[in-house]
Amino acid sequence: MNLLTYQGVDLGYGRQVVLRDVNLSVERGDFLGLVGPNGSGKSTLVKSMLGLVRPMRGEIHWEGGVPKRGYVPQREQVDPIWPMRVRDLLEMTIHSLQTLQPLHRKQCPEVREIMELIEIDHLADKTLATLSGGEMQRVLLARALVVEPEVVVLDEPTSAMDLVASERFLSLINRMHEQKQTTVILVTHDLPSLVNRAHRLGIIQNGALHSGKTEEILTSENLSRIYEEPLTVRSVDGRTVILHGASSGERSAS
Template structure:
């Protein structure tokens, strides 16, 4: 059933591959303008969830609904999925993505401004003429974010975007996401292992564990008891100066 403000909904959905169920009875509503974090141990079905939301995998049963007709999804994959041997400059990739959306498939004059604006928003203007193989991990990830934004998405779906990034690049990227969310009211769904990065940013967190999706307000979901239960290892959560800190107790 569609609820007010709902952008996307799973109803009693079973997700998985032919002959293999990964997530059972998932019911979840994504509201427009929210920032949602999806977390969970390796192999619990985070990528399956993302692929299903992108319609790359069919539902095994239940219902999945995008309430906005023609809702455009901006997808930001892990940078490892991108092949940097393609002889493209940063600017080329964004222009090609834009002009692939319309007919004829040539770049239109007014779209230069759109590409420039997105490059500025994602802080890659200085990289415009660099080719893909010269970009660092953080720069490539910002380019992938820009590519997702250039099509003016109503929702951004990010699949472990900060995986394999160093601490500073990761924090910078998360700050950028937060800024885009606040300034442009873009709905964010981010799959991550970095629980700390969600604190103070995500309004809702979904935890995948034991074939189920549990979700709720960030403070409730990122509690010591729940995380300990999900990860099967003692997790300590404490607050200091109004911030939450998450750490693992003892040897992992």
């Protein structure tokens, strides 16, 4: 059953349309990967899912009402000058409308549990300014999960990570998705990192979103049409790879 449906949605800022006629459906428990070049409107689409950008036209429908959502922003959005420990950030997220009283002494079991799941318990007393890029991204993921969301939206979480850290982080997302059955919407500009993870893909190109089940979208014909260049999709050792060129044996992109 669809959790989220977009029907003929135009998105943008002011009078400027960034994405036109978006049609998209996400099922409960899906792993949706959204891909597109910089400036293509990926973040705008994500913000519309989070209620931060309103549609200019069309309808965004959440089945059963808007669910609890967790948001992992791009790391650059977080200001490290804040004198905040990792534990403080997570506790504050849980008790954001309560008084000062539990700000310092009271331990929250949810926080400990999520720090163990994301493997950041050793960072609990570190301040944000002392974290590496990968550590910060894990902390932001923990912050998104600590409220036990039905949907987690991640906006280019691996954009500033090296290959190893990026792979480790994406594996963590996979594990969290499998364990908690949370619906995951992950934005990236790196299609190959998604092809073996996402159930559904949305590819944004020239202001339009092409979306569907991963196996439907990931065909040589589709990708060549969307990217307007010859691309070949192959299965190698059980993993899907994308190759440049229309015929066999050319350069690999994945």
